[in-house]
Structures are given as C-alpha cells and as structure tokens.
Amino acid sequence: MTTESLPSSALFHPCDPAQFEFETTSELEELTEIIGQRRALESVHFGVGMRREGYNLYVMGPSGMGKHTLIDRFLGEKAATRPTPPDWVYVNNFDQAHKPRSLRLPAGQGRRLRDDMEHFVEELASSIPAAFEGDEYRAHVQSIEDELKERQESAFEELSEEAAKHDIKLFRTPSGFAFAPMRKGEVVGPDEFAKWPRKAQQHTEEVVANLQEKLQRIIQQIPVWRREVRDRIKEINREVTMSVVGHLIDELKQRYADLPDVATYLDAVRQDVVDNVKDFIKGEESEGILGQQQQRDPRALHRYKVNVIVDHSTTEGAPVTYLDNPTYLNLVGRAEHLAQYGALVTDFTLLKPGAFHEASGGYLILDAHKLLTHIYAWEGLKRALYSNEIRIESLEKMLSLVSTVSLEPEPIPLDIKVVILGDRFIYYLLHAYDPDFAELFKVAADFEGHIDRSKESQALYARLIATLAQKERMRPFDRGAVARVIEHGARLVEDSEKLTTHMRSIADTLREADYWAGEANRDTVTAEDIQTAIDHYVYRSSRVREQIQEAIQRNTIYIDTDGARVGQINGLSVLAMGQYAFGQPSRITATVHIGEGQVVDIEREVEMGGPIHSKGVLILSSFLASRYAQDHPLSLSASLVFEQSYAGVDGDSASLAELCALMSALSRIPIKQSFAMTGSVNQHGEVQPIGGVNEKIEGFFDVCRARGLNGEQGVLIPASNVKHLMLRSDIVEAAKQGQFHIHPVESVDQAIALLTGQAAGERDQEGNYPEESLNGLVQNRLTEMSLVRQTFADQAKEKFKGDEGRVRLDDPS
C-alpha cells in the first residue's frame, strides 16, 4: 500500500496573467468596495444604523486587515448624512462655583456666545468705573456718609452738652469713653471728690450712670446707622451698575432669545455683576465705592468667560473621532490646574474636553488594546455608555484618593456610537470576563482573514492593487505583477484556493515592489519586482533560519537525509519569528522496552511540551493498544523525544511521525532518513491535516538541496493538506525533475510503508497481520513483550509464596 508522489502541478497553483484583459493597473477602475468582508460590512451597517442603547460595535480581526480604513470610510459616509450635533459650553455657576453649568447651543453658536461675553466684559470694565467716577455718584455717596458723621457727632454733642449742664465731661480713653465731674475746667480729683457731701457724690454718680446708659445706647446704635449707610450705598451701587449692565444684558438676551437656558444664564450674570461690581473697579478707585481699597483678583472676571467645550462651527454632518491615545482623561475630559500663590487652583475655564465631547452626536473609534492598557479608560468608557452622559471627574476623585474641593461640572448628555477595533482574542476575553461588554457592545463585526480564490475575486484583487497603487502614487502594476501578487496572497493564507484579506501585507509587498521597480529603472512594476520584494523580505527576516540551516549542514544539529535508522525519523516544525515563519526539520526518536503500557513523552515530562503535543502522544498510545493489544495487555514502555530541542514543543503535527518512529522501534525495521514527514494521527490511524505545510516542506527541501538532491528525498504530508500547497518555484522545479517528492498520505499504514519500503500488512479474518508485514512484526513484538512480562509476574508470585511464614533475620520483631 504505497502512494505516488504528487505531480509538480499540484505543488503550486499559479495565476494565469492571460486571464486579465488589462496591460497595467492604470487601466482599472478604483475599487470602492471592501473585498470579502460582506459579513463584517453588514454587521457594521446594522450596528451603526441601530439607534438603541448597547448597540456599539466591536470590529474584530487581526491587525493589518484594513479595519480602520474600512470603518473610517464607512462612518465618514454615514456621518455626512447625519445632522451636525450642538455645541456645548461650560459657564460659571454663580450659586455654586464648583459646579459649573453646561449650556447647549446650536452648532457654531458656542463660539459666538464666548465672543459676545468677552465683549460684554470689556464693555463693563470701562463703563462701570466711568459710572462710579462720575460726580453724581460721588456726591450722592458723600452726602450719605456725611449724614452718618453728622448723626454720630450730633449724638455725641448732645450728650456732651447734657453732661456739661451737670459739670460733667465726656473723655476718650484708649478703648472707650468715660464721664467725670469737673470743677473750674479741671477733673475733680479722687481726694476732692471724697470730701464732697455724700448727697452730692450720690447725685453725681447717678447723673454719670444715667449718661453712661445714654452713651451706651448711642454706641449700640452706631453699627445700625453704619449698616444703614452701607445698605444705602449698596443700593446706589446697584442702581448705577444696573444702569450700565442692564441694557447690555438685554441686548445679549435678544440675540439668544430662542435659547431659554442662555437667557437664564445671562440673568444670573447680570445679578452677579451687580453683586460684585467691585471686581470691575481697579485698586484705589474701589475705595470711593466700597469704603476701602480692594485687592483685585486677576482672575476675578474669568467667571464671566464662556468655555466652549464642544465647537462644531466648522463641522459638517456628525463627527467621526478616532482617539489614538485613549487614556481616561482623554476620553472624559479633564479639569486642569494653575499654580497660584503656591496652591493649585482650577475653575470652569480650565475644563478641557475629551473624545466623548468631540464625538458626541457621532462616532468614536478606539483601539481595544490601547483602551484596555490605559488605566481606568475601559471603566470610564463603560460608565459613560451606561449613564449616557459625560461627567468630567478626576481619577483621584473617582478613586477617592483625595478629598479636596474640586470641580463637579454639570454632566453633558452623551449620544455616541462607539466602534472598538481589536483582535478576536480580546473580544473573547472581554465576553468571558466582563459581563458589561455584552451589554454595551452587542454588535460584532468579524473580519474574514481570506476569501475564496476565483476568477471574480482575482479580478477584484487586481482592482484592489490598482486602487492602492493610485492612492499611494505607486507605479502601475502589469498583469504579470498582479498575477504574482495574487499567488503571494494565496501563499500568505497557506491555501491555494483562498486569497488573503490582510491588506497591510499586500500593501507592503506592493510598496516594496514599487521600490524595486524604481531601482531597476522601470516605469511599471513587473512580476520580477514582486518576486524581488518577496525574496528581500525573506532575506531580511532569515537570519535565524539560515543559522539553523548552517547548524544542520555542519552537523551541529543532527539531521540525516539518507540511509535508514530504526526508531528515528525527521519531523517537521514551524518557527514563527515575528511575522516571518519558516520550517525546520527535527529528529524524533523512539525507544521501547517491556513495561506497563505507557508511552513516555519526554517533552511533557520535562514540561517542554504543550498540551496539544501531549494529547497527540496519548492518541498514538491509544492507537497502539487498540490495534495491537486487543487480547493481551500492552506491556510496552516507550519513550519519544524531539532530539536537540531546547525550547518548548506544541501542536500535534508530529504525532504521525512519532507513531511511525515507535512502530519502527517495535518492528526493528529502519526508516529511510531521506524522508521527513508531518501530520497528526487519530486513534484509528488516519492522518489529519496540519498547518504550515509549505514552510515545513521548504525547510526540509533546503537541507536536502544544500547536501545535494539525490532523487530519493521527499516529504510525507497529510493528503488533506495538498490543497494548501503553494510551494516555492525551486521546489516545484525539483519535483518536476524528479529530484524531490511530496507524498500525500491518508493513513499511518501508507506512511510507514513509504518510510520503510515494507508493506504495512492488513489484518486477516482472524485479526492477525501477516508475519513478515510491518504490522505483523509490531504485533508479534508486543505479544512477545506481554508474554515475557507475564512470565516475570508468575515467577515473582511464586517467590512471594515461598517467602510466607519465614522469619527474616533483619526483622526487628
């Protein structure tokens, strides 16, 4: 039971340039559609059109698929048809300054209000001082103050006169007043007073007491008089201020008549200007108005500013925002601070918008990886989407790290469609570990990694190449170049029947080919330039591959490519170095001896084997037991190892090779070392497909070619992998010349027959294999091992019985 090697035509599926009707891509129309992404596009269309909560999108697929370009273009077209969202501004809250108010205005009006308020303040800054410096105002205030002074003086004079009638005088003391009796213009001394008749003393004391009470009433009354004066001056200030500010505010209200919130704000501004008119009057000038000089706060008039947080004055349609650096603060906005007198201060003018503000009413595009790697950005996004509002809150406050007074701006409503771009792994992780994710991102747009390769899709590919060439101002590509790009596109997805949709890889190849065409002084990019680009890419990435190849050639890494060995086979593995992957042959050896039916995977024992590799080994041991040990115990102990493997091994693509090595060891039939093989095997001995078939074949071919091809060498691959073959042209040529062979195998029997040159043998009716067949040899060896083991077991049992009842000399009892 052997298989023929594949014809060279099966090793590579070329794209015929003759199928194209154009000479170069310059003749082709630009491609406006995205090829092969119908499912993703329909998902995006649905997600964007669905105006319900939670219908945000997660667009998934590997990096470089062109997701961003597609989403950007799609959302751009969609946004153009939607209305421009309103402007939002933050203004001072005159009742609670730490809670700035938000105002909604039609698009473009926010900036207008800001400018209007700036002019308003400028106007007040000149009009108010002028009004208070006027003679009318000063005379008015002067008369009120004089009135108070006269009132006080009059009260004291009356009291002094009353006292004088009783020969008593009012004195100022360091901290108050006192009354004392007088005689001949001098204060009566204590000695003299003591000589007075008791009645005169009592009379004087009574009069003084009476005067003191009156004085006390006057002094108590003075603060009341002063308050009255202050109130009257305040009222005059109010009237003067109103005369200036009133008509200015009325004009502004007229301009924003259709915006009641703005009108309410303007009323509050008017009241605040009246209440805080001192802020408009500089330094010494304020003394005349307020009785004492005011230190002017340089930021005092900032409270009348308008902080335009969302400005859509130049926006057409809905905004589409891509946030490159999605930190928490860049998403929700922030309150910045200024250092003032050694302290950090903030107010509503220092509020800065985040991406939510800019994108509200439209679309926000974020990268999943960046979003999740910035602290609390994901939490901030979820909270905003749940609450449908943007609340500017510092992280310190959110985490309750500080309790200082900070701003609590009025939240702004959030109407947004969030599109997250990321890979599938993150999508599945979020789905698994964050229940909110499913609530908030109900639409997944899954990008296909490949499309079917057909005449139509190849034609679309040609237009895609044309579009990229035009967009990036590259040279036109002739049809040979297009055909080579298509072949490369198939190779990138490891499938001759598919084409990659990984746009970055294709675009990079086109750019590099354009460069090489330029180097070759060509006006058109040819297939040769594409091949040069591919070869150079491989060359640039091949340092490790070449080192390994060199080590094999120098017999540092042992790989035989001729002769035959028992229990030894060339396996194939793929090493991925960043974006570049290459194949490497590895020696796999198997040893057997009598045991308890275990196949030891040395890689697993030393924790260098992954779970899938271990699974493959367990499957092959199960295969051995079910095929060869139906009526006796599997008394085998075997060990398998990847020789000279110093890194981890995973995957089951070597399980067929391991099984063959094991069968060789059991049958003692050597395996031809001119072969390498790859493929996984199931419990029934059927060969299953594996990945990286092209790289694996190329890896062994390079070793053989370096040593000289002898016509015997080749690779055994799963038959189901034949459709994936897109091999290098040198391998195809070697196969055509009969120098190298690719054998598809469907079963382990096919494989072992090829490897050993000996028929595997088929079971007869009694379930036995022919004596000299490979399977027969394996079966006999296992039976033999079982019998030997049974004999050993019987002898041990007898020995145990003979020992019963004897006292052992070394037994302490």
Next chain:
Amino acid sequence: MIHPEQDHNESAHRILLALDYVHDKAILEAAALLAKSMRASLQAIFVEDEELRRVAQLPFTCEIGFGSAVIRRMELTRLERDLKNHATELQRMLRRNAALNRVKWSFSVTRGSLPAAALTATEADVYILPRRGSGYPEQPRHVPGVIATLLDGSPQSLHALEVAVTLSNHIPLHIFIPASEQGDVLRDRAMPLLERLQHTALFIPIDDTSPETIAINVRTLRASLLVLGYAERYRDPDVLESLQTATGTPLILAN
C-alpha cells in the same frame, strides 16, 4: 534715647512728633518721611494724659467700650497698662519707619496733656500733633485724602507750604490763601516753589484765616492732614485744641 541703627550724620533740624493712645500709622510714616526730607532728627513723645489718669482714680468712673458698648469699671492700673502697651507699639512702629527712611530718632514718655506737653517739651522746627479724639472714632482711611495748608504770607506759612509739598507726593494739595489781592500775590510767590518741586496744587481763597474758618474748609475738603505755620495764635493750647477738635485731622505746625 539714641538708637544704633540711626544715621550718624549730624541733624541740624528737629521734628517733634507728639503721640497719644490714638494709633495713626499714617502720621508715623509722614513724620519719618518728613524727617528724611528735611534731614532732621525725629523726636517722638508719647504723652500719658494726666487728666485721664485722674478720671481713672475716681471711685465710680466707668468706661464704655467703643465696639462692645459694655460698661466696665475704669481702673488706673489697667489704664496705665493700656497706655504702656500703646507706647510700646508706637515705639515699634516708629523704629521701623525710621529705619526705612534712615533717620535719627528718639522716643520718650511723659505725662501731661496734649498739645501743651508737646509744645513745651523742646524747641523744634516742626511739631506734629495727633488727631484729637472726642467723638466716636472714624474708620481709618487707608489712602490719605487731601493735604491742606494755609499760606498767609508769614515765614512760618511758607515753611508750612514746603512741609505740605514734601508730604503731598501723589496726594492732592490744597492751599488756602486769603481771598484778597494779597492772596494773588501769595499764589504768585508759591508758584516757583511748586514748579521747583514739580508739584501742582489747588489754591482755595478763604474769607479770613481764623482757626474756625480753616476748620470749616478742612472739613469741607475732607482733608486728612492740616499743615500750618506755627503762628503766635497757635501757641495758645486752647486755640490749638479747639482747632484740632474741629478739623478731626492730625496737625503739623512748621516753625
């Protein structure tokens, strides 16, 4: 009492600053500035009011507080303590102002009654008398209002004008002159001085130069300082006392 930080230049002129328990930062600053300008030594006398001491010794005397209006027993010991504290504070303020202007200064405490105690203490080129408090104390003005002076043709009034000009840097200066031809002549005589000192002033003719008329005009102007020549009539303490009471401003007398 001579202090080490003062300037060692010999001072030909002397300014006598009379102080009592009324704190007036502006008058201390003005005195130091004037002393610097005149290269004069500044001699401060804190006068403990003898009359007030006698009041405090009466067995029934009470004090009614300015702000609180509380009536409390007046005691001599407390009065003395208060006066001493006032004197200490004023001396501290004087030291600072004198150091800033680098003028010689001294500070002494005496008993008596103002203004007589100050005027008789020593011969001086300029006497500075504090505001006389009788009624309810006015809230101090942080910015001096107007400086007023009288130019009546006497040598003392010319000296007073020089003093007023010295003190009126950036403060409006109002000069009372007789409302007569003499007034015009005096104005013409004053102009060169003002020009030399690059100063401007407003001349206000008054009908007579009696203390009463001066006081009325000072009050009308809301002046914060009155500077007069030390004429014969002001050597009478009663005249001075009534002028001070009527104006409510500190008074500077230029000899």
